Amino acid sequence: MKLKIHYGTEVCTIPLRAVSEKGAERTDLLVLLNLSACPSMAEDIPALAKKIGCTVKKTESAIDFWIECGVFERVENGSDEEKITAETGQSHEQEKKDPEKKTRFENKPTYDSAEIAAIASRDGGTVRMLIDECQRITEKIFTPSETSKIIGMVDYLGLDLEHILSLFTYCVRRGKKSISYIEKTAYNLYDEGIDSAEKLEEYIKHKEELESKETEQKALLGISGRSLVQKEREAFKKWQDEWKLTPEIIRRGYEETVIKTGKYNLAYMSKVLESWYLAGLTTIQKITEAENKFHSEKEKETQSDSNGSFDTDEFVALALKRSYDSAAKQNTSDK
Numbered sequence: 001m002k003l004k005i006h007y008g009t010e011v012c013t014i015p016l017r018a019v020s021e022k023g024a025e026r027t028d029l030l031v032l033l034n035l036s037a038c039p040s041m042a043e044d045i046p047a048l049a050k051k052i053g054c055t056v057k058k059t060e061s062a063i064d065f066w067i068e069c070g071v072f073e074r075v076e077n078g079s080d081e082e083k084i085t086a087e088t089g090q091s092h093e094q095e096k097k098d099p100e101k102k103t104r105f106e107n108k109p110t111y112d113s114a115e116i117a118a119i120a121s122r123d124g125g126t127v128r129m130l131i132d133e134c135q136r137i138t139e140k141i142f143t144p145s146e147t148s149k150i151i152g153m154v155d156y157l158g159l160d161l162e163h164i165l166s167l168f169t170y171c172v173r174r175g176k177k178s179i180s181y182i183e184k185t186a187y188n189l190y191d192e193g194i195d196s197a198e199k200l201e202e203y204i205k206h207k208e209e210l211e212s213k214e215t216e217q218k219a220l221l222g223i224s225g226r227s228l229v230q231k232e233r234e235a236f237k238k239w240q241d242e243w244k245l246t247p248e249i250i251r252r253g254y255e256e257t258v259i260k261t262g263k264y265n266l267a268y269m270s271k272v273l274e275s276w277y278l279a280g281l282t283t284i285q286k287i288t289e290a291e292n293k294f295h296s297e298k299e300k301e302t303q304s305d306s307n308g309s310f311d312t313d314e315f316v317a318l319a320l321k322r323s324y325d326s327a328a329k330q331n332t333s334d335k
Contacts, residue, residue: 031062
C-alpha cells in the first residue's frame, strides 16, 4: 500500500532523529508533535500538559527526554537569542536607539514549513545538504526556527553555500554555536559588503591575523583574561607602526616599568619607550650600553655614595630633555 500525504497550507516539521528514537513513549511523541508545531508552547508547560491530557511532571519529563536526545535545546532568558552581539555588529539595544531606521536584519522574512521544504529541495536538494552539513558542524539538530534562519541566508541574502559553510566553521571554531549568533554575523558582514565566499575568506584571514597580533601584544604587557583597551591599541600602533620598536624593546620597557612602579603602568611605560626612541636606542644592546654609561656617570658624580643606584626616572627625563633640546637646536638652525 502506498500513501500520499496532503500537506495543505500548514506543515509541521519533525527532525528525522526524533522519528528514529526507539525509546519514545506516547507522551514523548505528543509533546514532540505539539512543540514542533508551536515551539512557544514550551513557555507554558501547564497549558501544554492540559492540551495533551497529561500531568505537568510527565510533560516536563518528555521535554527533558527530547533535550537529551538532541532534538530540542533549552534556551534560557538572556541567551544569545535575546542579547546578541555578533561579528562587527551592535547589540539589539544599540539598534533600537534609532527606531525609524530599519536594518536588513529587522526586515528579514520568516519562512513556514512549506516554504522551507520548497527552498531546501532546490538544485537537486543542495540546500538540504547544506542544512545537514551545518547541523554536523554545530553538532546539533536544528529546530524549524533555526532552519528558517539558514534558509534566509540562502534565499534573502543570496549567499552561496560555500560562504555559509565557511561562516559556520569560523563561528564554531571561535566557540559560537548559537544559530542566532551565526545568523546575525551573516547579516552584519553582508552589510559590510562581505557577500561572497572569497570576501569572507579575506575577512577571516585578516581577523585572525589581528587576533594573533593582539595575543602577542598582550603577552608583552603581561595581560591575560581580557582584550586590549583602545588606549593600549593606540599605544602599540605608535610603538610598532610609527616608531618601529621591536617586541624585545617593548617587553624591556614593560619590565623597566614594573621594576620602577611595582606594576604595569601604560603612561609610565610610554615615557620609557619614548625616551629610548628619541635617543635613537633601537636595540636592546644600545639601551643596555646607554644605561650603563648613565649609571657610570652617576657613580662618578656621587662617589661619596657607595650604594649609588640606577634611577630609571632620571634616565628617562634626561633622555627626553636631550632629545627635545636637540630638536629645538635643529629648528633654530633651520631658521
